[in-house]
């Protein structure tokens with residue numbers, strides 16, 4: 001039950017993550033893509049994950065438990081934030097690929113991309129790392145309320161076409177999402193329930 005989500009802990013590095021038991025789903029994406037907002041929408045708790053107009057709000061790996069303490073969602077720091085020093089970025093990239101490849105408890109990745117700017121730098125890298133690790137990815141095209149229905153739908157179709165052409169469509173799915181309007185929530189919940197049940 002996503003409404004029963006609770007804050008568990010923040011880890012400054014992947015080495016300090018909780019023990020590898022149970023099942024986890026991580027929320028990843030560029031800084032400001034709407035990761036923390038999506039977690040709050042999913043859990044029906046506007047105060048759970050801190051959101052901000054300023055990119056780079058989430059700098060730690062934040063863990064939340066669901067009704068079942070052995071089921072967790074993970075709010076990852078956003079990437080692509082210009083003000084982060086390059087050395088830190090490189091360090092983070094290395095950790096991120098390791099995390100996706102090696103974290104045994106990780107059942108899937110929800111990848112947020114602003115519907116107005118899909119497949120920016122590093123989005124594709126994240127998808128490739130997950131696919132290499134044979135981990136399913138579910139893309140949320142966020143802030144769908146910023147586009148009219150027609151353009152939003154055609155972006156979704158373009159994204160799906162791109163995934164099919166990249167032969168990634170068996171592991172990677174996509175949908176429209178808006179935290180503001182709460183659209184796409186049942187679709188997201190269905191995917192997460194499937195991952196947590198496996």
Ligand code: GTP
Nearest residue numbers: 032033034035036037051052056057058078179180
């Ligand atoms: P970092 O923690 O910096 O990586 O950002 P984040 O990906 O967690 O983004 P966050 O959820 O903090 O949202 C960033 C900004 O986008 C905030 O100003 C949100 O209010 C806004 N936002 C998030 N989701 C939506 C949405 O569905 N619609 C609209 N219009 N704005 C949104």
Ligand code: MG
Nearest residue numbers: 035036057058
């Ligand atoms: Mg955040």
